[in-house]
Amino acid sequence: MTETDGKSPRERYRAQVCAEIKQHAWEQLATTGVSALSLNAIAKRLGMSGPALYRYYASRDELLTELIRDAYRSLADLVRAAFESGADAAGLAHAIRDWALADPHRYFLLYGTPVPGYHAPEDTATISTEIMAVLIDAHVALSLDRPATSFDAHLENHRDWADGHPAPAATLHRALSFWARVHGTLSLELAGHFAGMGFDPALLFAAELDDLLKS
Amino acid sequence: MTETDGKSPRERYRAQVCAEIKQHAWEQLATTGVSALSLNAIAKRLGMSGPALYRYYASRDELLTELIRDAYRSLADLVRAAFESGADAAGLAHAIRDWALADPHRYFLLYGTPVPGYHAPEDTATISTEIMAVLIDAHVALSLDRPATSFDAHLENHRDWADGHPAPAATLHRALSFWARVHGTLSLELAGHFAGMGFDPALLFAAELDDLLKS
């Protein structure tokens, strides 16, 4: 209970303020989107003046990087947890869609328009390959009786991104298609491009995956 | 040659300044992206002071709306021209991809992260349905020997967006899948998510379409 956690009170206080800043940043992000994320507004909502925030995050970009990292981690954990609890590829897709619908701005933070000056840090790429690895795992169980395509052959020679995964190229192909179709339908839906069209985006989502997974 | 064009000199001058502003806006957009589009910077590059620009565009959003409208028109014209010159669905996909690669920021202006406060004007929706109509046209020639899916049945009851197009629901389904797959692979590629992976995005793009179109 009253474990000191091995940290000095200053460090604990600092960690908590950092967490509070991030929490308010997420709230602001969820309501107004990334472009309207304001350090000043966060500081005022925390009861302190603007520049005080720079003790905790050196710049707006550094806070954004932290948010992106957290979002990636959240998605990777979700995908991994879903897979480890026995979900198949379709189950993963559903989990990802729910995750995105729960906070569209968080999804766009990762997969939306890249911000001009920003460059993702090294570890987000690591998490990204981690996600891809799980996606590949989720596709190894699927049948491979479809005829091999020329892209399969190309992937055979360009499978470094699979990080040594032993799955056949056709499976890597399926994982990539999975990712592309999930992203395609999901981002069009989240951006509102299906808004006035009347049909149910969830059914298009499911149909795109069905077409990929059954065969 | 020296046709007066029926416009007063003031109107002609105004139209030209508007065009120059838009041209500089496109240049700035192509290099730095939409978030860095600055009315001040455009004004200075045109040799006039910041607020002078507000005589021509009432706000940053109004200029953005104009740019979005132009981009939509450009894409719609491209798609229509490609179809009328005999391109099939795969040809349309190639044309769209080239159009997007030529100016990624323009593509993201239409299909990227929606800007928080902004609401698209009426006519962009009109152009969007115009594009969809051409996409449907491009898919009517394809065979329909695939088994009907439940999404086809759903589309039969929600085909208002097709604007009275007589194509069967399976064809509407194909047009939607086409759009989603084009957008999925293209936006992942343009956002750099395939950057360190080694394979050729053009081949994944082609494979995603092949899987849709051949059958």
Place this chain on the structure above:
DNA sequence: ATCTAGAGTTAGAAGCTATAGCTAACCCTT
């Protein structure tokens, strides 16, 4: 008890959007 590190402050620079009020030039009409 003293000293130092760090948290928070105000002030300010440079940038942005956008408004207000003014001048001057221009077009049109009389």
Place this chain on the structure above:
DNA sequence: AAGGGTTAGCTATAGCTTCTAACTCTAGAT
């Protein structure tokens, strides 16, 4: 040809942003 209305441009300003600099003051460590 002269006046009147329109409009293009200016400067100044308000209010917002990120971010730096210099200062105070307190809390933890020695």
